[in-house]
Amino acid sequence: MAHTIRWGIMATGWIATTFVRDLLKDPKARDASDVAHRVIAVASSSAKAKATQLISSLGIPGPCTAYGNYEDLVTDSDVDVIYVATPHSHHFQNVMLALSAGKNVLCEKAFTVNAAQAKILYETARQKNLFLMEAVWTRYFPLSVQVRQIIRSGVIGEVLRTVADTSFGEAVEEKWATTHRMVNPDLAGGALLELGIYSLTWVFQTLYHTLPKDQRKPPSVTSQMTRYHLTGADESTSIILTFSTSTPSNTALPRCSHGIALTNIRVSSDPDGQGTSGPTIRIQGTKGEIQVFGYPFRPTRYRVIPVKGAGEVREVECPFPDGGHGMAWEADEVARCLRDGKVESEGMPWEESIAIMEVMDEVRRQGGLEYPAQIESTEYPLQLWG
Numbered sequence: 001m002a003h004t005i006r007w008g009i010m011a012t013g014w015i016a017t018t019f020v021r022d023l024l025k026d027p028k029a030r031d032a033s034d035v036a037h038r039v040i041a042v043a044s045s046s047a048k049a050k051a052t053q054l055i056s057s058l059g060i061p062g063p064c065t066a067y068g069n070y071e072d073l074v075t076d077s078d079v080d081v082i083y084v085a086t087p088h089s090h091h092f093q094n095v096m097l098a099l100s101a102g103k104n105v106l107c108e109k110a111f112t113v114n115a116a117q118a119k120i121l122y123e124t125a126r127q128k129n130l131f132l133m134e135a136v137w138t139r140y141f142p143l144s145v146q147v148r149q150i151i152r153s154g155v156i157g158e159v160l161r162t163v164a165d166t167s168f169g170e171a172v173e174e175k176w177a178t179t180h181r182m183v184n185p186d187l188a189g190g191a192l193l194e195l196g197i198y199s200l201t202w203v204f205q206t207l208y209h210t211l212p213k214d215q216r217k218p219p220s221v222t223s224q225m226t227r228y229h230l231t232g233a234d235e236s237t238s239i240i241l242t243f244s245t246s247t248p249s250n251t252a253l254p255r256c257s258h259g260i261a262l263t264n265i266r267v268s269s270d271p272d273g274q275g276t277s278g279p280t281i282r283i284q285g286t287k288g289e290i291q292v293f294g295y296p297f298r299p300t301r302y303r304v305i306p307v308k309g310a311g312e313v314r315e316v317e318c319p320f321p322d323g324g325h326g327m328a329w330e331a332d333e334v335a336r337c338l339r340d341g342k343v344e345s346e347g348m349p350w351e352e353s354i355a356i357m358e359v360m361d362e363v364r365r366q367g368g369l370e371y372p373a374q375i376e377s378t379e380y381p382l383q384l385w386g
Contacts, residue, residue: 002027002036003339005331008079008103009042010070010094012050015108016042016085020058022328029322035335037328041065043073045086070094074101081131081334084108087181089188089375089384092117095132096380099124104131106334110193113371115357116378122350131337133330133345134353136201138297140329143318144205147283147290147302151210151248155304157287158246159210163260164202164281166195166296169268172228172235182265183233186385188371190233192225192360196263198296200356203241203259206283209352210247218355219243219259225367228265232369236264239363270295279303298326 007023009016023037039060044050048068055064067073074082074097081104084094088110098105099121111134112118125132138144151159170176172183181187182194208216219241226236241259262269269280279291281299288306292299304314320326333345344350364370374384 002034003335004036004038005335005338006038006040006078006080007331008073008076008082009039009054009085010073010082010098011085012042012044012054013085016083017054017058018325019083019085019327019331020054020060022324022326023331024058024060025322025324025328027328027332030324030328030332032328032332035332035339037331037335039064040078041067041073041076043067043070045070070097074098074103080104080338081106083135087187088193089113089186089371092121092378093380093382093384095121096124099128099130099132102128102130104334104338106133106135106330108135110188110197110357110360111353112357113188113193113375115354115361118354118357120378120380122354125343129343131334131343132350133334133337134348135327135330136197136348137327137330138198138201138299139205139347140333141299141318141326142329143292143299143302143316146316146318147292148205148210150290150304151206151283151285154248155288156283156285156290156306158249158257159206159283159285160246160255160257161260161284162203162206162257162282163262163284164199164296165262165269166198166280167191167262167264167267167269168195169271170265172265173230178230183228183231183235185231185233185371186375188375189231190228190235190237190369191263191265192234192237192363192369195265196237196239196261196360196363197356199261199263200239200259200359202281202283202292202296203261204352204356207241207243207247207257207259208355211245211250215245215250216352217244218358221359221362221366223363223366225363225369227367227369234367234369235266237363237367238262239359241359
């Protein structure tokens with residue numbers, strides 16, 4: 001019998017709507033017959049009517065309770081886990097609220113605004129023996145799992161470089177002006193936390209996560225940042241990470257590896273959305289290369305290219321079953337962890353989330369980018385705007 005998890009949804013925006021749509025898909029369509037999901041509560045911070053509208057528009061089967069505040073959601077005794085889908089400027093306060101109420105949490109990325117906040121959240125979860133995971137949905141795609149397996153198998157040799165580009169080509173002033181969350185420092189907006197997290201995800205899951213745990217060491221950081229002239233948020237950030245080891249073994253070729261994480265909101269890594277410009281991710285090893293196509297947050301196919309004379313090029317398509325967006329796989333991981341009594345996922349462990357947040361802290365330090373003190377704060381509870 002499938003293990004069923006009962007979800008409470010915190011927020012009613014696009015990302016929450018997309019996540020719930022995926023939860024309502026039949027798990028068997030993605031070969032996940034061991035787990036199942038029910039959405040039993042939805043909350044808006046501003047109006048109960050917004051929660052009611054989301055329940056109605058998505059046809060969430062009852063009973064499903066609508067709440068007009070987050071406090072009532074986290075104290076609902078029927079909820080097993082809270083999905084936090086608020087702006088990342090508010091993640092620290094929102095997750096602390098849920099943990100303080102004894103609730104397990106799946107929190108959208110970027111996980112927090114800074115590493116200090118992330119450390120407090122994980123320590124709180126540890127003390128309370130609660131499950132907590134950063135919702136880096138891309139890590140749980142079959143495509144990502146397969147790529148990591150190929151790297152660990154040594155098929156492309158020692159991986160010495162990963163280049164990942166997550167960029168959107170937008171008319172920034174016309175589309176986002178000054179208040180949109182993408183460019184609003186009050187919401188920790190900007191290219192780095194909004195988009196760069198995906199480029200960093202690919203760098204870390206190929207050059208860091210593929211190593212044995214005792215060989216994983218944080219990288220050194222070099223970066224450059226361009227600021228958006230209307231708000232001061234970063235519109236373009238380029239990062240070079242130097243890891244002190246190669247992957248997967250560091251035995252045959254003991255030397256460092258480089259991760260290059262790019263993000264921009266004025267130029268696109270996939271201008272026509274058809275992959276015409278080539279792969280958005282290149283993972284380069286001593287025996288070959290893996291190329292990944294599509295935006296890094298939701299890639300659709302990859303190519304394995306051996307060095308000359310070592311075999312044939314292999315193309316692999318990775319479709320999304322049942323019209324899903326791809327978020328259900330991370331939900332399945334949460335369900336299995338809760339079923340098995342785990343407080344963290346091996347696919348996105350706490351120490352790795354912190355390591356990535358520390359990289360982003362250093363990138364912001366090098367670029368002179370600070371967010372308002374209120375959203376950088378580790379004080380709880382603290383009333384935030386919005």
